Amino acid sequence: MTAIFPTPAADEDQRLLSPDELEAALRDIGARRYHNLHPFHRLLHDGKLNKDQVRAWALNRYYYQAMIPVKDAAVLARMQDAQLRRIWRQRIVDHDGDAPGDGGIERWLKLAEGVGFSRDYVLSTKGILSATKFSVEAYVHFVAEKPLLEAIASSLTEMFSPTIISERVAGMLKNYDFITKDTLAYFEKRLTQAPRDADFALEYVKQHATTPELQRKAMAALTFKCTVLWTQLDALYFAYVAPGMVPPEAWQPGEGLVAEKTTAPAGGKHGPFVGSDVPRLPRGVRLRFDDVREKHVLLAPERTFDLDDNAVAVLKLVDGKRSVGDIAGELAANYAADRSLIEADIGTMLAELAQKRVLER
Amino acid sequence: MNAPTPALVPAEVIPAPVGLLAELTHRCPLRCPYCSNPMELDRRSAELDTATWLRVLTEASKLGVLHVHLSGGEPTARNDIVEITAKCAELGLYSNLITSGVGGALSKLDALYDAGLDHVQLSVQGVDAANAEKIGGLKNAQPQKMQFAARVTELGLPLTLNSVIHRGNIHEVPGFIDLAVKLGAKRLEVAHTQYYGWAFVNRASLMPNKAQVDESIRIVEAARERLKGELVIDLVVPDYYAKYPKACAGGWGRKLMNVTPQGKVLPCHAAETIPNLEFWYVTDHSLGEIWTQSPAFNAYRGTSWMKEPCRSCDRREKDWGGCRCQALALTGDAAATDPACSLSPLHAKMRELATEEAAENPPDYIYRTIGSNVQSPLKEKAPL
Numbered sequence: 001m002t003a004i005f006p007t008p009a010a011d012e013d014q015r016l017l018s019p020d021e022l023e024a025a026l027r028d029i030g031a032r033r034y035h036n037l038h039p040f041h042r043l044l045h046d047g048k049l050n051k052d053q054v055r056a057w058a059l060n061r062y063y064y065q066a067m068i069p070v071k072d073a074a075v076l077a078r079m080q081d082a083q084l085r086r087i088w089r090q091r092i093v094d095h096d097g098d099a100p101g102d103g104g105i106e107r108w109l110k111l112a113e114g115v116g117f118s119r120d121y122v123l124s125t126k127g128i129l130s131a132t133k134f135s136v137e138a139y140v141h142f143v144a145e146k147p148l149l150e151a152i153a154s155s156l157t158e159m160f161s162p163t164i165i166s167e168r169v170a171g172m173l174k175n176y177d178f179i180t181k182d183t184l185a186y187f188e189k190r191l192t193q194a195p196r197d198a199d200f201a202l203e204y205v206k207q208h209a210t211t212p213e214l215q216r217k218a219m220a221a222l223t224f225k226c227t228v229l230w231t232q233l234d235a236l237y238f239a240y241v242a243p244g245m246v247p248p249e250a251w252q253p254g255e256g257l258v259a260e261k262t263t264a265p266a267g268g269k270h271g272p273f274v275g276s277d278v279p280r281l282p283r284g285v286r287l288r289f290d291d292v293r294e295k296h297v298l299l300a301p302e303r304t305f306d307l308d309d310n311a312v313a314v315l316k317l318v319d320g321k322r323s324v325g326d327i328a329g330e331l332a333a334n335y336a337a338d339r340s341l342i343e344a345d346i347g348t349m350l351a352e353l354a355q356k357r358v359l360e361r
Numbered sequence: 362m363n364a365p366t367p368a369l370v371p372a373e374v375i376p377a378p379v380g381l382l383a384e385l386t387h388r389c390p391l392r393c394p395y396c397s398n399p400m401e402l403d404r405r406s407a408e409l410d411t412a413t414w415l416r417v418l419t420e421a422s423k424l425g426v427l428h429v430h431l432s433g434g435e436p437t438a439r440n441d442i443v444e445i446t447a448k449c450a451e452l453g454l455y456s457n458l459i460t461s462g463v464g465g466a467l468s469k470l471d472a473l474y475d476a477g478l479d480h481v482q483l484s485v486q487g488v489d490a491a492n493a494e495k496i497g498g499l500k501n502a503q504p505q506k507m508q509f510a511a512r513v514t515e516l517g518l519p520l521t522l523n524s525v526i527h528r529g530n531i532h533e534v535p536g537f538i539d540l541a542v543k544l545g546a547k548r549l550e551v552a553h554t555q556y557y558g559w560a561f562v563n564r565a566s567l568m569p570n571k572a573q574v575d576e577s578i579r580i581v582e583a584a585r586e587r588l589k590g591e592l593v594i595d596l597v598v599p600d601y602y603a604k605y606p607k608a609c610a611g612g613w614g615r616k617l618m619n620v621t622p623q624g625k626v627l628p629c630h631a632a633e634t635i636p637n638l639e640f641w642y643v644t645d646h647s648l649g650e651i652w653t654q655s656p657a658f659n660a661y662r663g664t665s666w667m668k669e670p671c672r673s674c675d676r677r678e679k680d681w682g683g684c685r686c687q688a689l690a691l692t693g694d695a696a697a698t699d700p701a702c703s704l705s706p707l708h709a710k711m712r713e714l715a716t717e718e719a720a721e722n723p724p725d726y727i728y729r730t731i732g733s734n735v736q737s738p739l740k741e742k743a744p745l
Binding site for chain 1 (some may be wrong): 377379423424428429453455479480481505517518519521547548586589590593595607
């Protein structure tokens with residue numbers, strides 16, 4: 001997104017902006033600093049993170065979600081206008097829900113559970129990165145200490161919440177085989193809440209930032225909030241992508257998870273193949289050796305799939321009789337490799353082929 | 362215009378073709394106004410005999426072809442369709458029956474299944490029967506198609522529905538998607554009309570407007586998301602509103618060979634519209650010789666024939682300059698940049714033309730027929 005009006009240059013620092021110029025300047029901050037531009041976010045969006053990296057993200061982001069009502073209560077405590085409070089308190093309701101089992105925090109817990117965490121481990125906040133905690137708490141302190149206008153302006157990152165499906169949480173997570181439909185079902189509500197909240201806050205800021213100084217403070221507050229979000233992804237990237245330095249006591253892959261079941265289908269029809277699934281090539285899909293090009297190819301309606309050696313080794317054993325477990329067993333014996341690792345790998349590979357409708361179970 | 366001098370391409374650097382489009386016959390009970398067959402249709406008496414087709418398939422297999430598209434016309438109009446399909450299976454060639462599903466198609470389906478047919482692509486002209494039958498120019502076609510589709514899935518054969526999209530059915534895109542799911546198809550092709558041959562003549566009757574096209578794309582994208590893992594939807598966007606052209610047939614002489622009913626071998630099904638190209642026949646040469654040496658295949662193979670802006674373009678090996686037939690039809694020069702490309706100086710004019718035609722009342726369809734002398738109703742005939 002590029003702003004129609006650029007952020008005012010230094011030489012006009014003290015000029016009073018029109019409400020529309022102020023809005024453009026605020027949007028420009030998002031266009032340059034919102035965390036959807038962060039490399040970690042891009043990896044997440046493109047389906048390039050592994051399961052443990054998605055877990056680390058879900059776990060840390062829970063802390064942010066859980067603290068949002070605390071932050072909003074701090075904002076609320078400073079509002080002396082009942083009408084304003086009535087509007088703002090809706091944010092707390094949205095996050096906490098009206099009853100147990102409802103609300104945004106609960107939805108995030110479901111997501112964390114969906115990627116394998118035990119609920120209690122997530123609630124304990126034990127494995128959260130300290131950088132996550134520092135930045136989230138800095139946000140709470142900021143709204144408690146700064147004037148109300150700045151507190152409200154800092155919430156304006158909601159203006160940049162994505163509207164296109166693929167950039168929303170549910171859209172991004174659809175790239176991952178291990179995310180189930182049930183997990184994603186919890187993300188429908190937020191679609192309408194964010195725009196509504198942002199509209200109100202934006203109008204408030206445009207109306208109340210009536211001097212050049214107040215306008216600059218509102219912009220600074222929004223910039224601060226962008227750094228709160230950005231820093232959290234920096235920390236995740238550093239700990240779980242590269243260089244992969246996990247601080248002492250922070251979550252390590254394998255911790256806090258509910259024991260994975262290997263017999264029940266993890267994702268039903270669309271999830272990864274598990275040990276007991278029996279894969280087969282449907283009619284209309286054939287594996288054959290191409291004598292001219294001297295390699296195996298998978299022939300399907302209107303398409304030819306080039307296969308790497310691993311895929312060929314697996315597909316040669318796919319006969320509608322052997323289970324994934326059987327195939328993993330044979331490959332483990334042939335290649336002297338760990339059977340459970342192979343089983344997980346081929347479960348994902350087969351699911352990818354199934355999604356392209358060239359494999360069934 | 363003269364055809365360019367054939368480039369001297371050493372045979373060993375030409376990659377083997379992967380697909381063979383076998384146009385077994387031009388006979389067809391349907392008369393679709395966007396038919397991809399040439400304006401001058403081959404008559405039954407000119408068609409290749411069975412033995413020649415079997416030889417062509419054998420040569421194709423040796424050459425490296427993997428997919429054979431048994432097409433037409435209506436391929437099941439051939440009495441030897443089962444024998445031809447069985448030969449594909451024997452050779453390990455992937456056989457794809459591209460059919461209208463009408464006429465004798467259903468009566469031969471079980472035998473085709475037994476012969477080892479791999480896949481069926483069924484054309485559907487519309488969702489509403491009256492509309493579909495108006496477009497296809499054949500009464501009572503729709504129930505036959507539905508019966509045919511039901512038998513395909515009953516047999517366990519994978520089914521693709523192919524819908525050619527134009528202003529007469531673009532409102533039915535959601536319906537095509539629902540129909541594909543209902544019939545148990547695994548794939549749906551939402552193929553916006555490509556304006557060559559019959560479709561070029563009928564362009565003013567077929568061209569949708571930009572808003573309709575955008576909406577159809579949005580619907581397909583949403584459905585892809587919703588039906589992930591259930592239905593694969595391939596979308597062919599219309600050139601006239603595109604930014605970049607399509608690599609026609611995957612690039613001229615790179616992937617596909619097209620054999621006409623009388624045995625002429627073309628780099629794409631519309632290539633005969635380009636004058637002065639020398640096509641070779643399977644009755645005179647082997648398929649391998651034709652692939653590597655025939656003047657028509659070498660005329661626009663690779664990039665050395667290109668002019669600017671293609672010649673120095675970063676995308677020249679992505680889209681291979683687009684479609685030669687469209688370049689000829691719209692610019693008068695088959696070696697020009699396809700005007701579908703936004704880098705073509707004629708691109709804006711092409712879009713303007715589409716916009717104007719889409720805004721006017723559509724003229725009646727000119728249905729395809731064998732042996733007619735068709736007059737194009739286009740106000741602005743080629744070139745732009």
